[in-house]
Amino acid sequence: MSMPVSIGLLIWIWQMKKYNPFPRFTFVKLLIAGAIAGTVSAIITLIGAIANAVIDIGPEQLQMLADPATSAQTLEQINSAAKVITPNSIIRGFIRTFILVGFVEEFIKFICSKVVMRKEGVVYTWMDALLCMTVVDIGFQVVEDVGYSSDIMTAIFRALTPFHFTFGVIMGYFYGLGKVKGNSLYIIPTIGVPALIHTLYDFSIKLLRRNDNFIFFNLGMNAGMMILTVVMILKLRKWHKEGTLDYYI
Secondary structure, X not given: OOHHHHHHHHHHHXXXXXXXXXXXXXXXXXXXXXXXXXXXXXXXXXXXXXXXHHHHHHHXXXXXXHOOOOHHHHHHHHHHHHOOOOHHHHHHHHHHHHHHHHHHHHHHHXXXXXXXXXXXXXXXXXXXXXXXXXXXXXXXXHHHHHOOOOOHHHHHHHHHOOHHHHHHHHHHHHHHHHHHHOOHHXXXXXXHHHHHHHHHHHHHHHHHHHOHHHHHHHHHHHHHHHHHHHHHHHHHHHHHHHOOOOXXX
């Protein structure tokens, strides 16, 4: 479902580079880097989620889950407890989501982008860096969307909301800005800003799954992300048209 949108974005980015194109197969390598980032992130997130579940359940309930006589009742108790929302559980959940989803995914995408950019030697301008990181994020999204392909409605929604594209534009913007200013501290917003936005969006989904009362928070985050994506598309179009980011780095 997401492929037409992703392909459309890639064609658009390719058109931006038609007068000073990247070397042959660079786009493919960037997409592969995104796919690798998506796979590695999924593995790390899965391991972290299992570890968190084991910690939350505790050794006593784990033993009860292993016992067929008490497993059903214990599982019901665990599910009931998970639906109880407290300030502490919200804080813990947000921190875990930031570490296991927001930071992990954005950091791995950044590393994969850097590896390809350094190896290919294709980044000469601020815009080059932004486009490379955006292509990696598109590759990441394509792989991630495969996991949601069994749910038609979710697949359609994700196809119409290429949020990883948005994260890539933000990451590339701050990375290039840091290079232009010669300030290595810009690595913080380069990873931190997309990681924080990513965390807020994913956390709104997690809260909604636990309690229907968070529906408005989730709807607000979805609306905000859609607006941000449109803004990033319009900004990227303007930057390309006016040459705003054609600074050598």
